[in-house]
Amino acid sequence: MAFCAFDDSAALFDSTPVENMFITEYMLRAPGDFVKVYLYALMLCYHPTPRMSLSSMARDLDMTEEDVERAFKYWARDGLVRQVGDNPVSFTLFNLKQLTLTRAENPGDKLYNQKFIEEAERILKRTLQPEEINLINDWIQVLELPEEVVLMLLQIEMENSRGRVSISIAGRRAKEWAQSGIRTVDDVEKIVVMGREREQQLRKLLARLGQRRTPSEDEKAMYKTWIDEWGFTPEAVQEACRETTKGTPTMAYLNGILMRQHQLGRHEVIALETGMQTEHEARNFAREVYAGLGVTGKTPTQDDLAAIETWHEQGANDELILLAVKAAHGKSGGGNMDDVDNYLQDWRRRGLTTPEAVRAESARTRMLNGQLREIYAAAGVEKRPNAPDRDLLCHWAGEMGMTQELIVQAAEYARGAGSPMMLIGRILRDWSRAGISTLEAARQEHESHIQGIAQKAPVLQTAQKQDAMLRYTPEERRATYSAAVVNFDEEDDGQ
Incomplete structure (x- = not known):
């Protein structure tokens, strides 16, 4: 102690x-x-x-x-x-x-391998400063690079730098070698051969970009990232150069292209070529969609490209999408991508998943609209055909079995009523229950109905007579119909 x-x-x-x-x-x-x-x-x-x-x-x-x-x-x-x-x-x-x-x-005392330092100075053709000797020995002690590997590194740096080597810059290569596991002369020879091949590939790449010069260190590092870290093949990098014709042909521009392809997992030539072709076609189709909406000169956005991709994934082909574009543009006089999406989702909900089905539904809607206009005219109504009225018409013609001429006749009888479509429905229901299927029988029934009202209430005023003719019970007045038919060709059917 x-x-x-x-x-x-x-x-x-x-x-x-x-x-x-x-x-x-x-x-x-x-x-x-x-x-x-x-x-x-x-x-x-x-x-x-x-x-x-x-x-x-x-x-x-x-x-x-x-x-x-x-x-x-x-x-x-x-x-x-x-x-x-x-x-x-x-x-x-x-x-x-x-x-x-x-x-x-004792200035002559040396802490380092004197023969090694002398060999390094012979390669570099100059005397090393004490701080440079410290850095070089760091490569040996800290990075654990053998002395013979360090000497080869200095030789390579001497060749690449045309006679003047910066030890601090050479240290970057030393760190790269250490991180890559280079420990022997054979390892160095392999990486030297690979480096020469890489430089040839990079020169070829720069030439394709219209730049015939020696690659810079930053460009070498960028190319190394593409090949070693991102996993692109040299052929895939060359293939990506095609996209640079659409913009500024620089390494930075190419880096942006490859970064996106890397994120999408496309590293081989075939995958890259197929993927970029798909993207090219998608952009062209997006421009076609824009044109259909009356938009010109717009570059397709990622959001719009994603929306189109979603439509395709949901089963809509290009033709169906363009039909929705036509519908959106025709309905609002312009339209946008949201309008297109609304049409496509509505059609999908109603099972209209093919262009043929949509066109058939459109033709059916135009036919119903024409019949409704005839009915409106007979009833003295000024309105545009709408989905609920189309549904009523289908009910009258389908479930009740009424012909168009009978429906028009009922509309004439309902002329002037407060709710003509409701009265038409009541009249047709009475005719259906009575088994009436001809105009003559319908007219006879109507006359009998009017006479019966007159006999029961001869003092009724005109307005009261009209109310009596409505034939609807309160429950029947509350009955409504719903429909989801969308007529995207209404503007084109001559109305």
Whole structure:
């Protein structure tokens, strides 16, 4: 036990001094986890903890034991730490001021593999600065790239940069290689071959976009994303170039096209070609829909394309959709996509799912409208044919079996009534119950009916006679009919 010591709570409430030199010269370029290890080790120097080990430190820092060990090796390379024991493992941390003075007195001391540094300088054809040596050694210590792989990386960078290599920029390639698992010379040779193939593909792509030049680093990164991350084949990327003829032919424009295709899961040539052809046809059909609605010069929106796709999924073909467009435009004198949707949904609810069915229903509606106009004229009514009246007419002709001439005759008898259609229905019901099926019999029945009213109430005024002729009970007056027939060709049937 030490002669003098702080109590156990001192470590929690005390502070650990960190020199500014560490922050400015070492921390800024070090990996974050490695900084955690150093600061924790520094605290342990001021406040030792019994039975501390690599495993317990790893547990405290939520790191693996291997990463903690790598961190100590990293700081040992920089001269801040030295391992002084193996069993148990122990380390000594150096005072940074003293370390700086020691290095100034012994400038020839090297912490790195001198032969490796000399070979790197031979490849780069210049002397490396101390900070550059630190960065290169980070590739070895932190990224765990072997020295021979690092030398090949520098050689490739030298060839690509035409004689002047930026070590910081080369570090990007080092990180990419480390993340890709490149650890051997064979791995490097494979990626070099692949890189040359990629550059040829990219040059071909740029030429197709009308740009005959060397690809930039950003363009290489973009192309790498398309192939490696999004999973496009080079042939699929070339196929996507066709779409650039509709806009500005740039890599950024092509990136937008490929991003959408990626989201749709189209990565092969066939899928891409088929998908884009489908989209092209969809846009053309949307323009046809716009034209039918009287809209010109509008670029199809995603919402409208989605609406058309939904109609197709619900079973409507192009011809049926265009019939709905005609209906919407004819009814309102313009119409919009919502009007088209309303017609299609109404037809679907009524089982009108084919153009033939809609046309047949339209023809039937025109016929009923013509008959209703004749009935309205006989009854002295000025109105447009409507769905409830069409339903009444179908009831009279269908269930009651009345001919058009009988219905027109009943309309003449109902002329001047307050509710002529209701009176027509009452008259026809009486005739149906009496088995009347000819005009002659209908006229005889009507005369008998009028005479009977006159005999029973000779003093009735004209208005009262008309009310008596209505023939409807209160219950019958409350009876209504409903119909859902929509005549989208009303404007075209000559009315």
